[in-house]
Amino acid sequence: MSIIQKYNKEAIMDMLSEIVDPEIPVISIREIGMLRDVVISESGYEVILTPTYTGCPAMGIISEDIKTLLEKKGISPVTVKLVYAPAWTTDWMSDTAKEKMQRYGIAPPVHSSCNTIFTEFTEISCPHCGAKDTAMISKFGATACKALFKCNVCKEPFEYFKCH
Amino acid sequence: MALIHSYRLSEWCSNGPILEEDLALTNFALDMLGRAQALLKYAGEVEGIGHTEDDLAYRRGERRFLNPLIAELPNGDFAQSMARMLYIGAFENLLYTELLKSKDETLAAIAGKAIKEIRYHLSHAADWVIRLGDGTAESHDKMQRAINDMWTYTGDMFDMSSEETKLANDGIAVNTISLLPSWNAQIGKVLAEATLTMPTDGYMQSGSLSGVHTEHLGHILSEMQYLQRAYPDASW
Numbered sequence: 001m002s003i004i005q006k007y008n009k010e011a012i013m014d015m016l017s018e019i020v021d022p023e024i025p026v027i028s029i030r031e032i033g034m035l036r037d038v039v040i041s042e043s044g045y046e047v048i049l050t051p052t053y054t055g056c057p058a059m060g061i062i063s064e065d066i067k068t069l070l071e072k073k074g075i076s077p078v079t080v081k082l083v084y085a086p087a088w089t090t091d092w093m094s095d096t097a098k099e100k101m102q103r104y105g106i107a108p109p110v111h112s113s114c115n116t117i118f119t120e121f122t123e124i125s126c127p128h129c130g131a132k133d134t135a136m137i138s139k140f141g142a143t144a145c146k147a148l149f150k151c152n153v154c155k156e157p158f159e160y161f162k163c164h
Numbered sequence: 165m166a167l168i169h170s171y172r173l174s175e176w177c178s179n180g181p182i183l184e185e186d187l188a189l190t191n192f193a194l195d196m197l198g199r200a201q202a203l204l205k206y207a208g209e210v211e212g213i214g215h216t217e218d219d220l221a222y223r224r225g226e227r228r229f230l231n232p233l234i235a236e237l238p239n240g241d242f243a244q245s246m247a248r249m250l251y252i253g254a255f256e257n258l259l260y261t262e263l264l265k266s267k268d269e270t271l272a273a274i275a276g277k278a279i280k281e282i283r284y285h286l287s288h289a290a291d292w293v294i295r296l297g298d299g300t301a302e303s304h305d306k307m308q309r310a311i312n313d314m315w316t317y318t319g320d321m322f323d324m325s326s327e328e329t330k331l332a333n334d335g336i337a338v339n340t341i342s343l344l345p346s347w348n349a350q351i352g353k354v355l356a357e358a359t360l361t362m363p364t365d366g367y368m369q370s371g372s373l374s375g376v377h378t379e380h381l382g383h384i385l386s387e388m389q390y391l392q393r394a395y396p397d398a399s400w
Contacts, residue, residue, distance in 0.1 A: 054277050055198025084202065085273030087280065138184035139288070140191045144281075148184065164280055 012038045026104045033092025044077040050088045053144040102127045107160040126151035169235040170196035195281040202274045222392035227375035234317035236381040243310035246292040253286030254350045258343040267335040290354045297358025319368025
């Protein structure tokens with residue numbers, strides 16, 4: 001066996017909990033559901049990730065962050081594999097992640113599951129003041145996963161993480 | 165189709181009618197680019213001679229691009245881009261829904277990912293077509309003209325090669341011809357709500373299956389592929 005197993009899968013998953021989504025730096029890739037698995041074999045360590053959106057430009061940065069972190073701890077060789085099935089969904093986001101997101105100023109996805117995009121944008125609370133009286137400015141924001149809203153009470157604009 | 169349509173949509177960057185629309189169109193362009201990346205990566209693997217997704221995007225000659233012609237047409241005005249997005253979105257929505265059932269696990273997985281995004285693209289285009297069609301006299305006229313102008317290029321999306329037919333029979337690809345009645349019905353519904361007239365079937369432009377394109381694809385590729393052609397293997 002060429003790889004000396006210093007760490008087991010769970011220990012590596014724990015280490016990777018440090019890696020955050022660069023667009024929402026308070027949430028780890030584990031909490032958001034992107035980190036799917038770590039496979040340890042004779043040829044090395046394979047980290048399995050699933051992208052939130054197919055064109056998510058953060059994937060490259062996240063893959064590099066993972067390799068750098070693990071290699072710094074003497075874990076190598078590391079490969080990062082992208083899988084598309086099962087398709088990522090906001091349902092995998094933990095409640096802790098949603099709370100952190102809210103505190104960070106992004107309204108978390110409201111529905112537990114969403115097959116229709118037409119009813120989604122009706123009941124979003126403002127992450128700043130909690131008011132329910134909000135309005136959608138645009139279904140699309142600075143990143144593919146977010147929509148733009150404004151609060152009619154505190155007048156602050158905010159982002160909403162869309163159900164997906 | 166995802167790669168070339170993505171390219172066209174990204175040309176709207178900083179040219180959208182309003183900032184929110186600029187964001188929406190570039191979001192879609194990114195979705196499509198991601199999808200193209202996944203599909204071309206897999207195509208390279210299946211081909212088995214070491215081509216990466218970048219090789220297939222940046223070093224493939226024009227005649228080897230098989231995207232439906234509608235994707236490469238110039239953006240035109242906003243109505244024309246929305247008419248195109250409606251036609252393509254309705255087609256892709258049907259195509260990728262069927263592809264979810266593909267016996268090829270990778271294709272089914274990519275479809276599972278893409279379909280969520282395609283629903284957004286379709287609903288966004290339909291919203292605009294309805295809003296402009298059922299808007300002022302001027303917006304109605306422009307939207308109707310766009311719907312008519314793009315129509316001739318819609319038939320090409322449903323054409324199938326013998327290879328595709330074989331793959332469809334094997335349960336891997338989709339028989340696109342069978343999608344046409346549902347596509348017609350969906351487009352008809354949107355256009356009726358938009359108070360627009362659905363074009364009647366007539367001459368349909370074709371050629372993409374054999375790599376015969378409009379003059380526009382060459383112009384896209386000369387820009388898109390410039391860097392890898394001038395500085396092969398350049399990377400950052």
